[in-house]
Amino acid sequence: MRLANKIAIITGSGSGIGQASAFLFAQEGAVVIVNDLDVQKGTDTVEQIRAAGGNAEFIRGDVTSPTDMELLVQEVIAKYGHIDVLFNNAGISGVGALHEIEPDTLDRILSINIKGVFIPSKYVLPHMMERKSGSIINMSSCIAEIGLARRASYAATKGAVLSLTKSMQVDYASYGIRVNALLPGTIMTPFVENYLRTSYEDPEAAIASLKTRQLSGDLGRPDDVAKAALFLASDDSKFMMGSPLYIDGGVVFGKNA
Numbered sequence: 001m002r003l004a005n006k007i008a009i010i011t012g013s014g015s016g017i018g019q020a021s022a023f024l025f026a027q028e029g030a031v032v033i034v035n036d037l038d039v040q041k042g043t044d045t046v047e048q049i050r051a052a053g054g055n056a057e058f059i060r061g062d063v064t065s066p067t068d069m070e071l072l073v074q075e076v077i078a079k080y081g082h083i084d085v086l087f088n089n090a091g092i093s094g095v096g097a098l099h100e101i102e103p104d105t106l107d108r109i110l111s112i113n114i115k116g117v118f119i120p121s122k123y124v125l126p127h128m129m130e131r132k133s134g135s136i137i138n139m140s141s142c143i144a145e146i147g148l149a150r151r152a153s154y155a156a157t158k159g160a161v162l163s164l165t166k167s168m169q170v171d172y173a174s175y176g177i178r179v180n181a182l183l184p185g186t187i188m189t190p191f192v193e194n195y196l197r198t199s200y201e202d203p204e205a206a207i208a209s210l211k212t213r214q215l216s217g218d219l220g221r222p223d224d225v226a227k228a229a230l231f232l233a234s235d236d237s238k239f240m241m242g243s244p245l246y247i248d249g250g251v252v253f254g255k256n257a
């Protein structure tokens with residue numbers, strides 16, 4: 001019970017890595033606030049947590065909307081009095097070399113992936129500052145560290161999240177708040193399945209090729225990242241501040257040939 005009685009908000013937790021983290025955090029004793037844009041996915045996640053004996057509730061909201069996020073935080077504070085963990089997980093993919101990306105698409109990716117970290121944090125931080133305690137986990141990606149073909153917009157957002165994490169850590173360290181980043185490699189989630197389906201003629205061949213990029217020889221699973229998120233959320237990582245945590249099957253630091 002590494003998160004016993006902790007109040008944890010996880011954005012975009014109706015699917016993939018966020019959902020796996022919601023399941024794991026609840027198993028470890030947290031009250032999980034499941035946030036997502038998608039009501040069906042969010043309520044399904046909460047039902048599954050409750051069926052397994054955990055404690056969770058769904059609050060719909062768009063991470064880019066100051067109104068939605070302010071209301072979400074107000075609702076959590078009114079009911080539970082404090083917030084221990086904020087996992088800024090919601091994000092979308094962006095495929096294409098720079099000249100192929102439409103300005104509107106770029107705005108959407110920048111908004112969800114960067115502003116979507118900034119806005120929930122803005123409303124949660126004053127409550128953590130007041131209690132002089134809290135853990136914020138920002139979802140970056142190993143793409144922040146390496147060049148990958150046709151991911152210009154997405155890579156830019158995940159690099160920004162890593163930089164933002166370091167600046168946030170400096171500003172809030174004196175309030176007892178830790179801010180760290182997760183840098184996953186390729187993890188099999190609906191996000192990646194959709195990207196494979198829409199970007200490659202032969203998704204199976206694409207998966208085989210992606211696997212060769214990993215030293216592990218296989219892609220990651222949502223639970224691999226959820227376990228790293230649990231570590232950052234809990235006091236087990238109390239000496240980690242402003243750090244990137246890689247869960248990438250060796251993509252960043254390894255070489256296969």
Ligand SMILES: NC(=O)c1ccc[n+]([C@@H]2O[C@H](COP(=O)([O-])OP(=O)(O)OC[C@H]3O[C@@H](n4cnc5c(N)ncnc54)[C@H](O)[C@@H]3O)[C@@H](O)[C@H]2O)c1
Pocket residue numbers: 011012013014015016017018035036037038041061062063064089090091092093112116139140141142183184185186187188189190191192
């Ligand atoms: N899957 C990977 O290989 C991988 C690798 C590195 C980083 N990431 C990052 O991990 C995070 C989660 O990815 P995933 O693969 O689990 O994706 P996913 O698509 O399975 O889940 C993302 C969830 O976020 C929700 N969401 C999207 N926009 C939102 C918004 N504006 N407000 C609230 N919720 C919103 C979606 O409805 C969805 O349920 C993303 O930030 C992604 O960039 C994923």
